[in-house]
Amino acid sequence: SLPASASPLLRDMAHVAYLAGEALVGFAKDRSALTLQEKTAGDFVSSADLKSEAIIADWLKTRYPDFGWVGEETGAQITGFDEPYWVVDPLDGTSNFLKGLPHWAVSIALCKGDAPIAAIVYDPVKEELFSAERGCGAFLNGARIWVNSDISLSTAILATGVPAGGRVTYLSDCLMDLEQLMPKSAGIRRWGAAALDLAYVAAGRLDAYWERNLGPWDIAAGWLLVQEAGGCVEPLWSGEPILKSGSFLAGDAALLRQVHPYLTPKH
Ligand code: IPD
Ligand code: CA
Ligand code: CA
Numbered sequence: 178s179l180p181a182s183a184s185p186l187l188r189d190m191a192h193v194a195y196l197a198g199e200a201l202v203g204f205a206k207d208r209s210a211l212t213l214q215e216k217t218a219g220d221f222v223s224s225a226d227l228k229s230e231a232i233i234a235d236w237l238k239t240r241y242p243d244f245g246w247v248g249e250e251t252g253a254q255i256t257g258f259d260e261p262y263w264v265v266d267p268l269d270g271t272s273n274f275l276k277g278l279p280h281w282a283v284s285i286a287l288c289k290g291d292a293p294i295a296a297i298v299y300d301p302v303k304e305e306l307f308s309a310e311r312g313c314g315a316f317l318n319g320a321r322i323w324v325n326s327d328i329s330l331s332t333a334i335l336a337t338g339v340p341a342g343g344r345v346t347y348l349s350d351c352l353m354d355l356e357q358l359m360p361k362s363a364g365i366r367r368w369g370a371a372a373l374d375l376a377y378v379a380a381g382r383l384d385a386y387w388e389r390n391l392g393p394w395d396i397a398a399g400w401l402l403v404q405e406a407g408g409c410v411e412p413l414w415s416g417e418p419i420l421k422s423g424s425f426l427a428g429d430a431a432l433l434r435q436v437h438p439y440l441t442p443k444h
C-alpha cells in the first residue's frame with residue numbers, strides 16, 4: 178500500500194507495478210511459458226521480462242501519451258527529453274528470477290531532466306512496495322523509511338554488484354574494490370537486484386551500496402528512494418551524471434565519506 182499523501186500519478190505507477198508483478202508471479206509459478214534468450218554471455222532476457230515491460234508500457238503510454246519512454250527491453254536510450262520520461266526495469270534480478278531465487282522486483286521511475294521525481298520498486302514475492310515522490314519522503318508499504326545514519330565503516334554491511342559472463346572489462350576494478358572494503362567493513366553482500374539494493378539502503382537494511390556501469394533503469398527509482406529516506410546517491414567520479422555513467426555509491430553521507438576513498442578510481 179501507499180502513504181495517504183500519494184499523488185494520483187504515484188497511485189497509477191503502483192497500480193501498473195502490481196499488474197506487472199502479478200504477471201511475473203504467474204511465470205514464476207508455471208514455468209512452462211518461460212522462454213529464454215541470451216543477449217550477451219551471461220545476460221538473459223526471458224518472456225517474463227518482455228511481458229512485464231509490455232504491460233507497463235501499454236498502460237503508461239496510453240495514460241500519459243506525452244511522457245517519454247526508456248525501458249530496458251524496449252527503447253533503452255536516454256535522449257534529451259523535454260517532457261518527463263519513464264525509466265523502467267520490468268524485471269530487475271532476471272538471473273535470480275530464472276533460478277527461483279525469490280529476490281527480484283519491478284522498478285518504475287518518472288524522471289525530469291537528469292533525475293527521478295517519482296519512484297516505485299515492487300517486490301511481489303515479499304509483497305513489499307517501496308515508494309517515493311520528490312520532497313515527500315520514502316515509504317515501505319505506506320510506512321516512512323530512513324537510511325541508517327551514525328554508522329562507522331567497521332560496523333557497516335555493504336552491498337555491491339559485479340559483472341557477469343562476458344562483461345568483464347572492468348572486472349579488475351570490482352576485485353580491487355572488494356579487496357579494499359572486505360577487511361574494513363562488517364560484510365559485503367551481492368544480492369543480484371540493483372533496484373532492491375537501493376530500496377534496502379533506503380529502508381536501513383543495508384548501510385551502503387555501490388555498483389559500476391549499470392543501466393538507468395536499474396538505478397532511477399532506487400536513487401529517489403535513498404534520497405527521500407535521508408541518504409545520498411553520489412557518482413563514483415564527480416561530474417558524471419549518474420543515469421548516464423551508471424556508476425554510483427548510495428547510503429548515509431557520513432558513511433559514504435568513509436567508503437568512497439577505498440573505491441578504485443577511473444583510469
Ligand atoms: C541486473 C541486476 C544486477 C546487476 C546487473 C543488472 P537485470 O539487472 O540489477 O544486480 O548487478 O548488472 O543488469 O538485468 O536483472 O534487470
Ligand atoms: Ca537484463
Ligand atoms: Ca536491472
Ligand code: CA
Pocket residue numbers: 226249266267268269270271
Ligand atoms: Ca531487467
